[in-house]
Amino acid sequence: MPDTAPPAVVLLDIEGTIAPISFVHEVLFPYARTRLGGFLARHADEPDIVAALAELDQITPGAPPLETLLALMDRDAKLAPLKHIQGRIWAQGFAAGALTSDFYPDVLPTLQAWHAAGTTIAIYSSGSEQAQRLLFRHSIAGDRESLISAFFDTRIGPKREAASYAAIARSLAVPPGAVLFLSDVEAELTAAAAAGLAVCQLVRPADGTIAGTTHPHAAELTSVARQFGLSQPE
Numbered sequence: 001m002p003d004t005a006p007p008a009v010v011l012l013d014i015e016g017t018i019a020p021i022s023f024v025h026e027v028l029f030p031y032a033r034t035r036l037g038g039f040l041a042r043h044a045d046e047p048d049i050v051a052a053l054a055e056l057d058q059i060t061p062g063a064p065p066l067e068t069l070l071a072l073m074d075r076d077a078k079l080a081p082l083k084h085i086q087g088r089i090w091a092q093g094f095a096a097g098a099l100t101s102d103f104y105p106d107v108l109p110t111l112q113a114w115h116a117a118g119t120t121i122a123i124y125s126s127g128s129e130q131a132q133r134l135l136f137r138h139s140i141a142g143d144r145e146s147l148i149s150a151f152f153d154t155r156i157g158p159k160r161e162a163a164s165y166a167a168i169a170r171s172l173a174v175p176p177g178a179v180l181f182l183s184d185v186e187a188e189l190t191a192a193a194a195a196g197l198a199v200c201q202l203v204r205p206a207d208g209t210i211a212g213t214t215h216p217h218a219a220e221l222t223s224v225a226r227q228f229g230l231s232q233p234e
């Protein structure tokens with residue numbers, strides 16, 4: 001057992017941490033990409049889409065929105081307006097039953113055990129808050145959104161900047177040291193550690209993640225639970 005108290009809050013990344021990279025890149029991203037043109041044709045006059053396109057226009061002034069969004073998708077840009085539009089398209093896919101979220105097998109049972117033990121669980125992903133909620137609502141085990149107390153996206157700040165993690169701890173009203181952040185990306189963990197969070201890298205064999213040398217690592221959430229004194233699923 002670890003000699004420090006278990007974290008009060010576990011903050012989790014999505015892609016590569018709780019959901020396979022292949023699901024995000026081979027299912028979600030293509031789903032949004034192929035429907036983007038039709039979506040814009042039907043929804044470009046809705047207030048949230050007008051706002052997202054206006055934000056994009058500040059990045060690439062005067063460029064056609066469809067071309068800009070496709071180019072941003074091609075380089076996997078983690079920009080809030082792109083993420084908002086992807087989230088809106090995925091919402092239609094989930095509602096139609098064309099999409100079901102894919103979590104690693106250890107994820108939902110372990111989150112359930114942590115939640116039952118009173119650990120606060122929060123998400124921090126580049127995906128929009130709406131998209132994050134959809135993922136939990138449409139799990140293969142049914143609606144699991146209630147496991148999660150807070151959802152953070154890049155509106156709170158970039159994932160590779162320490163200030164974002166300090167802002168998340170403030171928003172959760174806990175000291176940074178009470179939060180354990182889990183991600184597959186070393187640069188995100190380094191930023192979180194600089195803000196005073198405890199961190200652990202998820203090194204998922206299925207994703208081919210390479211363990212860094214700086215932070216503790218684990219192949220599954222059950223191993224995270226062992227290392228940090230959190231509950232185990234039954």
Ligand SMILES: CSCCC(=O)C(=O)COP(=O)(O)O
Pocket residue numbers: 013014015016024028078083124125126127128131132135159
């Ligand atoms: C429904 S969540 C989609 C995740 C996403 O859009 C993405 O870019 C992955 O980013 P993460 O910060 O979770 O690695």
Ligand SMILES: [Mg+2]
Pocket residue numbers: 013014015016017183184185
């Ligand atoms: Mg990730």
